[in-house]
Amino acid sequence: MKFKMPHTLALLFFLMAIAMVATWIVPQGSFETQITDEGMEVVVPGSFQTVEEREFMSPVDLFTAIPRAFGDAQGIIFFLFIIGGVLAIIRQTGTIDALLGRMLENLGDKPAVLIFTVVFVFALASSAMGASGEYIPFVLILVALCRAMNLDSMTAVGVIVAGYGVGYGTAAFNQYTVVVANPIAGLDAYDGWWLRLGLLLPFAGIAAHHIWSYARKVQKDPSASLVYGEEPPAGGEPPKSYPDLKWSHIAILVAFVTALGVAVWGIATRGWYLTELGAAFLILGIFTAFVGKIGPTLASERFVEGAKDLAETALLVGIARGIALVMEDGQILHTIVHALSIPLSTVGPEIAGVGMMIMQTILNLFIPSGSGQAFVTMPLMAPLGDLVGVGRPVAVLAFLFGDGFANMLVPTNAVLMGILGMAGIPFDKWFRFCLPLVLKLLGAGAVVIFLAVLLGYG
Template identity: 55%
Template structure:
């Protein structure tokens, strides 16, 4: 019987979690914290004000069906961004640019897959840990997959470089404006304070991630049957031969690099987000198609086909967002936060710090947004830290670990589901790869939190 059991399709799995969330709104006590606007103009919860709802809100079973289009509407920015990126990548590939760059790269680093893993993961972790890059990594998925397959590694390895780097970057963020800075602001701390300790943690945490990904990659290189993707055809197989990086493609490469620089500049100095980035990719696709010889009709056809390939990914994003929407409308989201946070007051300082991390980890399943989680939990955790005898800076660090590291595993994270959808990785295969790594990182995080209590981390 156990041998015949199979993990359901990711879409079916998310629908089952939605059904469980709906049942929770019927079974759990309903209630909310009072909220207020802090000095920074952000709405935060007021600790100690949780009250049960006077009238119970009962969601209809039909909510399971009506919530999906509403959740997709609420997630339209990332859904449309993913579709646009898919279209742009299809145009870039049709021009021969991506394959030409991959061929050039393979001739230089193809002898050292480990170098690709170390450099790639470090770059992704630095981007996430400093300026909070996340959705912007989605365009790199297809290129990484093709590169790793050409080096006799598999799709899991490629996405390990990307997703693990992104998760560790958020977990040990030095300056992330969407998580660390927000959590510190809510907690009454100086923005970016305590960066020295977080910077010291960066290298060992990345090293743990590199070791896990490289150990898996070596097994796959030695025995392709050891791949967790065995039996699944890759969506982005490497070509049998690579086109030359000629003059026309060098012009296209310079345009792509200019778009990348413009993207970094816009994010860091102008507050650009998915709308502006989507516009940038549309412009890049149009330039690439016309200069690359595809013509108007060819460019439009390739763009449409590339976007169509990511229709399932768009659905996964909508279903993932539906889970949190059900809990919010069922008025049990704050109940879950209150129930998870209350026992921490009974623990000693060291255990309370580690306990905070696991509470944040659990809450991240229901509130995958880092800034959203900070606004809901840190007004509770910061005063709680004072009561149990640990610094508020340690409470923020516990928040980082619980929020960021979970990004690489929890299916409610729409960015994770977007990348897995693009890569064609079933969630159960990814879970088998990422769950052991998350356990290793949580052990390291618990040690780091215990040390922060000992040294009085401020």
């Protein structure tokens, strides 16, 4: 019987059950904590002590932890619903389709420029607004465009997935990952955005160079294509039907950038968090509906549909929070952090930071949801960083690299599998193409983390 990876929700509940059993076996303990000058609560290295009088949790606590976890995570859950609804309204206006369509129309006869530009723009969209599934409608357009330039479908998919992965790995404002992870680590929602935004261009360059190197080989020798013989010969006319870019689309894009700017300003100077951010995006949604001439009924329907699209993510966030809650109630969270810190503390903080990125990369195979992974791992990684000399912003960076880059490769990623399915590319062929790229990005990420720790970032 062929093994099938269980649904992520079932996997997270299974991890909750394991955490419950662990509370009966793993010694209970805790660190002392202190408040820094910046108001952040951190653990005190060397202060770990075991709890002498052990208290056991009952199996019933496993189930009561779930509604409690949803209560703890209600702020981010409702924020996700708002973001999903507002982005659905923006999609309804055709703004994203028109912008990308205009770009593809202008670059259709310049393959090198097309690859580098599309990777960068897709990465920027994912970094700023968490775009991922929005790229699926462009799969067939890019496939047709690439084939018209004597390239193959692997090149087209590589451009899309690389942009998506780099954007999530260098997420500056991504509401689904960094806005979740930073507060769990005790940081402002957009803390470190300037560094991640600065990293986007070089990482996008690495990805685009990898794709272009492959594309040139295919142009010179079609048999070098990894999907040679599995698709019709390249050539033909590029697609001619792209949506028109209107002034209303430009106004909506300007409003979106303005909303992000106001959010960053509010967080930095006014202490804004999810309530104020949610309000800012609701205003953006209303403005978008007005400028895009979407009536109240249609706007409401799209908002509900967008919120529905993130219902699974919201459930994953709640259950993932339940794992940490069980470990906290059972007083084993600090014990696990202490155990992880022992080997990492022997290799120096720079290598420890790289090790944290590797841990996140492996965990992404089982928890591809960025929001869910943040709730599972950041309660461990943030205090672990305190113990081994890795700043919390670096711990978040390690999470983002592990999540974003690995998402390009793991078969549990629904967006990736949807893109591959639409292009007709077998996963084994994609794995051969993408593995070297992911290793390059992780290698560059390791260098960034090493230098960030060495230079005292965070």
